[in-house]
Amino acid sequence: MPEVRTSKTPVVPPQEASESTATLLRELVSHLRQNRTQLRQEWAHRITEAKLLTAMSADEIFTEATAVYDQYVEALETGTFEALQAYARNLSERIIPRGVEIHEVVGIVLLLRDVLARSLFAKYQGDFAKLNRILDAYEPAANRIANTVAVGFVQERERIIREQQEAIRELSTPVLQVRERLLILPIIGVIDPQRARQLTEQLLRGIRTNRAKVVVIDITGVAAMDSQIANHLVQTVEASRLLGATVIVTGLSPEIAQTLVNIGVDLGKMSTVGDLQGGIEGAERLLGYKVVPIKEQGPNT
Amino acid sequence: MAVPILKQGPYLIATIQSALTDADLVQLRDALVGKVGSYRSSGVIVDVTALDVLDSFASRTLRDLAHMIRLRGAETVIVGIQPEVAFTMVRLGLTLEGVATALELEEGLFYLAQKLHSARQEG
Numbered sequence: 001m002p003e004v005r006t007s008k009t010p011v012v013p014p015q016e017a018s019e020s021t022a023t024l025l026r027e028l029v030s031h032l033r034q035n036r037t038q039l040r041q042e043w044a045h046r047i048t049e050a051k052l053l054t055a056m057s058a059d060e061i062f063t064e065a066t067a068v069y070d071q072y073v074e075a076l077e078t079g080t081f082e083a084l085q086a087y088a089r090n091l092s093e094r095i096i097p098r099g100v101e102i103h104e105v106v107g108i109v110l111l112l113r114d115v116l117a118r119s120l121f122a123k124y125q126g127d128f129a130k131l132n133r134i135l136d137a138y139e140p141a142a143n144r145i146a147n148t149v150a151v152g153f154v155q156e157r158e159r160i161i162r163e164q165q166e167a168i169r170e171l172s173t174p175v176l177q178v179r180e181r182l183l184i185l186p187i188i189g190v191i192d193p194q195r196a197r198q199l200t201e202q203l204l205r206g207i208r209t210n211r212a213k214v215v216v217i218d219i220t221g222v223a224a225m226d227s228q229i230a231n232h233l234v235q236t237v238e239a240s241r242l243l244g245a246t247v248i249v250t251g252l253s254p255e256i257a258q259t260l261v262n263i264g265v266d267l268g269k270m271s272t273v274g275d276l277q278g279g280i281e282g283a284e285r286l287l288g289y290k291v292v293p294i295k296e297q298g299p300n301t
Numbered sequence: 302m303a304v305p306i307l308k309q310g311p312y313l314i315a316t317i318q319s320a321l322t323d324a325d326l327v328q329l330r331d332a333l334v335g336k337v338g339s340y341r342s343s344g345v346i347v348d349v350t351a352l353d354v355l356d357s358f359a360s361r362t363l364r365d366l367a368h369m370i371r372l373r374g375a376e377t378v379i380v381g382i383q384p385e386v387a388f389t390m391v392r393l394g395l396t397l398e399g400v401a402t403a404l405e406l407e408e409g410l411f412y413l414a415q416k417l418h419s420a421r422q423e424g
């Protein structure tokens with residue numbers, strides 16, 4: 001292979017090379033258009049044979065295969081990939097929820113590339129130099145197409161993941177009012193810096209809108225905390241104080257307590273209570289509430 | 302721009318209307334500390350709702366103001382710090398330690414009334 005290429009390179013000057021690439025691609029495209037039905041069938045057959053896209057029925061595979069084939073040929077012809085990219089994204093959107101994996105998508109595109117290359121071998125087997133030139137024109141374009149489709153798929157997937165992360169984050173930081181002027185903020189799960197920032201923002205906004213005087217932050221559901229997050233928690237407590245609200249932190253696990261002591265967090269700035277119940281009771285005391293069981297009030301009051 | 306200081310019963314209320322220069326802040330501090338004595342006020346409220354920045358000089362001046370007024374026998378409440386301002390201040394380590402804060406003017410008045418009440422009971 002290399003020696004053939006070196007024998008060819010001096011013959012064709014660079015400008016002409018690009019021109020002849022265009023000519024060759026045109027020839028290629030007309031070949032692919034002529035043999036559309038046959039190649040398409042061959043491809044769909046090989047997809048089924050390789051057990052790819054098992055989540056889809058044979059009919060669906062054939063329909064998608066037709067569309068992909070046409071897009072593929074069009075991308076080869078025009079050299080622009082926008083339409084293909086849009087199609088790849090659209091296709092990903094439809095097939096990702098059905099459990100189609102990235103290796104399947106890349107697999108089918110590579111299969112198509114191979115099927116088409118084989119048909120080129122068959123067509124130009126008599127003229128080795130021509131075949132070589134055709135492949136020179138075909139391979140970069142085909143690789144770019146495979147690339148585009150794979151990237152489109154991955155991008156679509158990442159977009160979905162981002163959306164889901166956003167949704168989870170929104171759900172994961174509720175600021176709840178349990179009594180007039182008393183908010184609770186239960187934190188569950190891992191706190192990363194971004195979530196910590198969001199928690200603080202929502203809490204400070206919540207204090208303002210609910211006119212809260214006391215806030216109970218419950219971190220029973222937090223397994224571990226590093227120094228950065230611990231400092232952030234202390235800052236949140238202080239910022240809340242600047243808004244005129246007292247913060248009570250409840251449910252510190254032994255591990256977190258140890259972390260806080262080890263990193264030397266100033267505990268004077270934070271009031272902590274063992275569990276959420278104790279925290280709410282403390283908050284009610286601060287607000288001047290007193291919870292009395294009904295029977296103790298006597299029958300006639 | 303000078304900050305108007307209003308006398309309301311036993312309290313003085315200073316509402317900052319726009320961003321202040323360092324000189325304005327010092328002037329406000331001196332005016333309040335002086336008037337607390339001349340009006341025999343028992344409480345001072347500084348309303349910073351209009352400010353979207355409280356830098357280190359402003360925080361320090363407000364803290365000094367509160368401490369000076371306490372030495373003159375009155376209480377100070379800073380009210381209306383915006384959530385974003387509060388968090389920025391804390392990040393910069395400006396926590397107004399030892400200074401009472403409240404959400405807004407009404408809360409501040411309520412806080413001072415309670416203070417005054419408990420002081421009278423003790424006295």
